[in-house]
Amino acid sequence: MRERVLVAMSGGVDSSVAAALLVKQGYDVVGATMKLFCHGEDLPDRPCCSLDSVNDARRVCEQLGVPHYVLNLESAFSRDVVRDFVEEYARGRTPIPCVRCNTFTKFRDLLRKADAIDAPLIATGHYAQVRDGVLHRGLDPAKDQSYFLWGIERTVLSRMLLPVGAQSKAETRGVAHELGLELIAEKAESQDICFVPDGDHARVIERELGTDTPSLRPGPFVQRDGTVLGEHAGYARYTVGQRRGLPGGFREPMFVVEIRPHTGAVVIGPREELLGRGVVAREVNWLVSPVPKVGDEVDVQIRHHAQPARGTLVRIEADEVEIALAANVSAISPGQSVVIYSGTCVLGGGVIERARRELPILAA
Amino acid sequence: MPDPVYLDHAATTPVRVEVLDAMLPFFGPRFGNPSSVHRWGREARTALDEAHERVARCLGASADEVIFTSCGTEADNMAVLGAWRGRRDVDRKAIVTTPIEHKAVLAAAHQVRKEGGDERVLTMSTSGEVSKASFDALVDGSVAVCSVMWVNNEIGVIQDIAGLASRARQRGVVFHTDAVQAFGKVDVNARTTPFDMATISGHKIGAPKGIGALYVRRGTPMEPLMFGGSQDRGRRPGTENVAMAVGLARAAELAVAEREHEWTVLEVLRDRMEAALLERIPDAVIHGRGSPRAPHIMNISVPGTDSESLLMALDLRGIACSAGSACQSGSITPSHVLAAIGVRADLASSAIRMSLGCLSGDACVDRVIEVFPMLVEKARRLATA
Numbered sequence: 001m002r003e004r005v006l007v008a009m010s011g012g013v014d015s016s017v018a019a020a021l022l023v024k025q026g027y028d029v030v031g032a033t034m035k036l037f038c039h040g041e042d043l044p045d046r047p048c049c050s051l052d053s054v055n056d057a058r059r060v061c062e063q064l065g066v067p068h069y070v071l072n073l074e075s076a077f078s079r080d081v082v083r084d085f086v087e088e089y090a091r092g093r094t095p096i097p098c099v100r101c102n103t104f105t106k107f108r109d110l111l112r113k114a115d116a117i118d119a120p121l122i123a124t125g126h127y128a129q130v131r132d133g134v135l136h137r138g139l140d141p142a143k144d145q146s147y148f149l150w151g152i153e154r155t156v157l158s159r160m161l162l163p164v165g166a167q168s169k170a171e172t173r174g175v176a177h178e179l180g181l182e183l184i185a186e187k188a189e190s191q192d193i194c195f196v197p198d199g200d201h202a203r204v205i206e207r208e209l210g211t212d213t214p215s216l217r218p219g220p221f222v223q224r225d226g227t228v229l230g231e232h233a234g235y236a237r238y239t240v241g242q243r244r245g246l247p248g249g250f251r252e253p254m255f256v257v258e259i260r261p262h263t264g265a266v267v268i269g270p271r272e273e274l275l276g277r278g279v280v281a282r283e284v285n286w287l288v289s290p291v292p293k294v295g296d297e298v299d300v301q302i303r304h305h306a307q308p309a310r311g312t313l314v315r316i317e318a319d320e321v322e323i324a325l326a327a328n329v330s331a332i333s334p335g336q337s338v339v340i341y342s343g344t345c346v347l348g349g350g351v352i353e354r355a356r357r358e359l360p361i362l363a364a
Numbered sequence: 365m366p367d368p369v370y371l372d373h374a375a376t377t378p379v380r381v382e383v384l385d386a387m388l389p390f391f392g393p394r395f396g397n398p399s400s401v402h403r404w405g406r407e408a409r410t411a412l413d414e415a416h417e418r419v420a421r422c423l424g425a426s427a428d429e430v431i432f433t434s435c436g437t438e439a440d441n442m443a444v445l446g447a448w449r450g451r452r453d454v455d456r457k458a459i460v461t462t463p464i465e466h467k468a469v470l471a472a473a474h475q476v477r478k479e480g481g482d483e484r485v486l487t488m489s490t491s492g493e494v495s496k497a498s499f500d501a502l503v504d505g506s507v508a509v510c511s512v513m514w515v516n517n518e519i520g521v522i523q524d525i526a527g528l529a530s531r532a533r534q535r536g537v538v539f540h541t542d543a544v545q546a547f548g549k550v551d552v553n554a555r556t557t558p559f560d561m562a563t564i565s566g567h568k569i570g571a572p573k574g575i576g577a578l579y580v581r582r583g584t585p586m587e588p589l590m591f592g593g594s595q596d597r598g599r600r601p602g603t604e605n606v607a608m609a610v611g612l613a614r615a616a617e618l619a620v621a622e623r624e625h626e627w628t629v630l631e632v633l634r635d636r637m638e639a640a641l642l643e644r645i646p647d648a649v650i651h652g653r654g655s656p657r658a659p660h661i662m663n664i665s666v667p668g669t670d671s672e673s674l675l676m677a678l679d680l681r682g683i684a685c686s687a688g689s690a691c692q693s694g695s696i697t698p699s700h701v702l703a704a705i706g707v708r709a710d711l712a713s714s715a716i717r718m719s720l721g722c723l724s725g726d727a728c729v730d731r732v733i734e735v736f737p738m739l740v741e742k743a744r745r746l747a748t749a
């Protein structure tokens with residue numbers, strides 16, 4: 001038998017097929033479902049942290065003839081992911097908890113569990129690929145999830161297996177049927193953030209920070225010139241680039257162009273005020289060695305599913321990077337990730353600190 | 365891979381051959397409903413009545429003092445809620461339990477509170493015994509029911525049920541004991557020990573899952589939890605599970621007959637395992653070690669390890685143990701028992717329960733002594749890496 005691999009299994013089709021493929025390839029597979037949160041009595045109709053998913057994962061493992069465990073990572077997840085999520089909103093930013101979950105929960109905490117059971121490898125159902133220790137986009141552009149993986153420690157790449165990354169979603173479902181995993185083969189995609197019930201993130205903020213958190217208190221809608229246009233129900237309900245829920249009566253479509261947490265103002269403006277020629281990111285992590293240099297031309301993605309833009313690295317510091325964009329990019333939202341590619345290869349990424357409206361100049 | 369080692373008898377046990385044999389006719393030719401007037405009914409009724417008598421004999425009780433239930437949880441609920449509700453008219457509103465009870469008792473006590481009762485919780489010594497001072501302070505004339513577990517399912521500590529039950533009786537308090545882990549290990553006898561109610565469960569003693577019994581001393585007020593037919597005098601309506609009742613009766617008889625021998629055998633195994641583990645892991649802590657303990661349960665914590673990882677690593681080497689209490693999803697939550705006896709959170713989160721029984725022998729103990737210290741050493745190396 002090949003090496004032991006701990007497979008993170010959500011009970012969905014991607015991770016189930018990942019586990020099945022690894023069994024087929026002769027690996028010593030151990031399945032694990034992470035219990036990350038508990039809605040407890042909040043959602044009586046959904047008992048205990050999507051119990052059905054856990055049961056599905058367990059049944060798939062049973063069918064594959066491999067052990068399955070439920071791992072309680074609640075307190076670490078709450079600290080590393082949920083807490084950051086609400087604090088970012090409180091700072092007027094729009095976080096991506098999935099990135100931090102990959103960085104801290106899956107590819108750090110879960111990896112420790114793998115160590116504990118002598119598993120040199122860890123696998124997930126992500127649509128991305130690792131080739132020769134380098135992370136690449138998933139083969140299916142519609143499903144590519146490499147955007148969410150920039151934060152993991154580079155040395156972990158050599159321990160990662162992403163068995164579905166080289167196929168399309170349809171192929172994954174096909175494999176599920178082929179292997180007789182009818183239980184999960186046609187399961188719907190999960191759309192929401194797992195710990196945000198019904199997509200209502202304000203409820204999570206309220207629960208974590210209290211009902212009187214400033215980010216959920218009413219504040220003004222303003223224009224860049226300071227004109228007050230009305231009142232909103234809390235800036236944490238808004239995201240840069242958002243169009244829904246804004247005051248009407250303008251000749252052109254209006255968008256959230258900035259959030260100012262210190263005054264509680266949500267700034268709105270026309271499309272051109274969303275445009276940026278540069279981006280500054282922090283918490284930068286590189287997945288290649290040696291790391292890229294100032295002046296390198298790269299492909300830049302500022303949102304999941306966004307078309308990558310051409311850019312140039314103009315400043316690289318220990319924790320910060322600045323990129324000049326070859327053309328205007330719309331709605332560069334603080335808190336989201338900027339992922340830096342070279343073709344299909346993920347070089348690294350960071351958390352967007354701010355957009356630059358003017359083209360950044362390359363430091364001499 | 366060496367033979368698998370099952371060290372989770374406190375969770376459940378396999379059905380004994382004698383028990384299965386005793387039950388089989390009732391899945392076949394003797395399938396009748398005990399309430400029917402015809403021959404099939406009479407046959408089933410006879411077996412059921414005998415099962416009552418046989419379980420009663422094992423408990424030092426009369427047949428009418430035994431109620432068959434679907435599990436230990438139902439019996440605990442019937443005792444706590446049923447007896448509390450049965451005493452509302454005498455102006456006794458309080459319920460007293462310990463913080464180390466099984467969830468079946470704890471949750472039933474919470475329900476009492478929701479129904480207007482006064483829920484009181486005894487304090488425990490760090491060795492896992494009920495504080496007598498706390499008992500005397502809380503169990504007074506306003507208490508309807510007091511429920512104290514005989515042998516704790518996580519740490520094996522034995523409570524002084526004779527002493528506590530007689531104190532309760534002096535104050536007119538109905539005394540219940542969850543004897544699920546005690547039965548077959550200590551002498552659970554209503555003639556010699558003044559408890560009013562006691563819970564036992566089949567699957568801990570070689571009967572199937574899905575059968576338990578509640579002993580209720582004659583004259584103890586108790587309201588039923590369910591309403592329906594007149595089965596078991598209306599105390600537990602619903603067509604009786606004849607086969608399982610017969611199975612429980614057989615298992616109980618065997619458990620009582622083998623009790624003293626079983627104690628000795630398990631005690632020798634456990635003591636050897638404990639001594640060897642403590643020798644190899646000198647800073648390991650065995651919870652409840654300073655108190656009287658049933659011989660089948662050992663709960664060990666090793667600083668710098670976590671139970672979740674250890675349990676996985678043990679299972680992957682074929683050794684089945686448990687930790688804390690599992691939630692519905694199967695994930696481990698910190699033990700309320702260890703917290704209640706003052707065990708530090710980091711130590712509690714490394715607790716592993718090994719429970720011995722019919723599948724345990726010298727080879728199992730040898731294997732644990734070989735594997736456990738090795739896994740501990742590895743876990744600690746990783747933790748400091």
